[in-house]
Amino acid sequence: MxxxxxxxxxxxxxxxxxxxxxxxxxxxxxxxxxxxxxxxxxxxxxxxxxxxxxxxxxxxxxxxxxxxxxxxxxxxxxxxxxxxxxxxxxxxxxxxxxxxxxxxxxxxxxxxxxIEPRHKCFSHTATTQILKLLPQTNCNECGFNTCMAFAAMLGRQQTIPGRCPHISRPLQEKAVFPVHDDNGKLLSTISLDIDNTENMDALESARNYIRNLEKKIEALSLVKSELQQEANQELPSPLSRREVQVLQMLALGSTNMEIAHALHISPHTVKSHINNIFNKLAVNSRTQASVWATQNHFI
Ligand code: SF4
The missing domain is CATH 3.30.310 (TATA-Binding Protein)
Structure with missing residues (x-):
């Protein structure tokens, strides 16, 4: 409409x-x-x-x-x-x-x-709630250093549940339907639970497809990692491993508190890492640091 x-x-x-x-x-x-x-x-x-x-x-x-x-x-x-x-x-x-x-x-x-309108709606789920779905072993198989970091990104829909091989299968799926008024204007949406038992095979096959894609992404990640190292070495004073982790989370939109939780360090230490990052990159805002991280393949 x-x-x-x-x-x-x-x-x-x-x-x-x-x-x-x-x-x-x-x-x-x-x-x-x-x-x-x-x-x-x-x-x-x-x-x-x-x-x-x-x-x-x-x-x-x-x-x-x-x-x-x-x-x-x-x-x-x-x-x-x-x-x-x-x-x-x-x-x-x-x-x-x-x-x-x-x-x-x-x-x-x-x-x-x-433009094909997208009506998919999200309900906010607290990071602590998502954490209950994870084994909390911090095994790093999802590419995140900790289950807390993965849960925080999942809550923001910036990653997908399938990246953690240890998370249980969903019991039901939700479908979102639009409710229009007489003029066709969107008034609201209604979510319905759908029994997806019959779709499990299709889901499994989609997961295999994703696993294959992830292998290819892994190969690309090696190239990305080389580009990151190259960009870092070109800085007058290269970023430390911890500063790279902070920069990546900062560029993904994490707050200082979230970074502190994920990396098990104090907010004060996060602030100090961010100041060092700003100095080393010669930038003076989170936005500029995020742009640098994006341009140099850190996220
Ligand atoms: S793969 Fe799962 S268990 Fe391992 S760190 Fe990631 S979220 Fe935690």
Whole structure:
């Protein structure tokens, strides 16, 4: 269903610094730096499934309706008529970003007819709950150093359960169905449990296919690892192994607290590693460090 309204704009942009600790930050935003809080000129809930289809790392939630995604390595959270984005170095940085961000939303808005909407919704599951599904042996077979790191990334839908060979098979699958009003506008979604017993063979075959793909990815990872080492050695002062781990988690959007939990170090030590990383990379923000990590194949 395509909705034609006037273009999307924003007003009442407020840029404020974010407090430390999850209790002082809106859900989903990152620690440190500045956060942009803005009102949208129209209600864009109808656009969420289209954003969900094309935006990087998109996660759609239905209660309350909002969508999280990355744009230019910045975490964006959109509600029907307002939004949040973080982190920024200063007000100027946030203002320039907003111009590009609104242009991006308008581009999706105008391309609706050529985008297949994605209605898949997520419910947030706490990392500690996901951890209960894992044997907590920290065996590293999933590619994450700890089960906690894997659980944190799984909770953010940034990895898939199948990467841990020790996790149990799902008992049931959920299907999300759209509920429309008389004009075809999306009102909400309803999730139904589906008995997938008959699909287990197909699931197993898909898992084998994924395992084969993972072998190929492993071969590519060796190449990636060489590129990483090359880039690191070219720095005036190369990153230590621990700094590389911190950089990778930082680039994936983890907060200092999450990095500290995953690597079993204190938040103070994480902060000190991040300062060293900034100095060695000659950058002064998490965004710039993330861009460097991406460009040099660290994530
Ligand atoms: S493969 Fe599973 S058990 Fe091993 S570290 Fe990863 S999540 Fe933990």
């Amino acid at each position: 395509t909705v034609h309204l006037s273009n999307i704009g924003f007003h009442r942009l407020r840029v404020c610094s974010m407090g430390r600790g999850p209790a002082t930050r809106p859900p989903g935003t990152l620690e440190g730096g500045m956060m942009a809080d803005f009102d949208l000129s129209i209600n864009i809930e109808f656009l969420f499934p289209f954003i969900n289809a094309v935006a990087r790392n998109a996660q759609l939630f239905d209660n309350p309706p909002h969508i999280r995604f990355s744009f230019e390595h910045t975490l964006c959270v959109l509600y029907p008529d307002r939004g949040l984005a973080s982190p920024f170095d200063d007000k100027e940085d946030a203002g320039a970003f907003m111009v590009r961000f609104i242009a991006y939303l308008n581009d999706i808005y105008h391309r609706q007819e050529s």
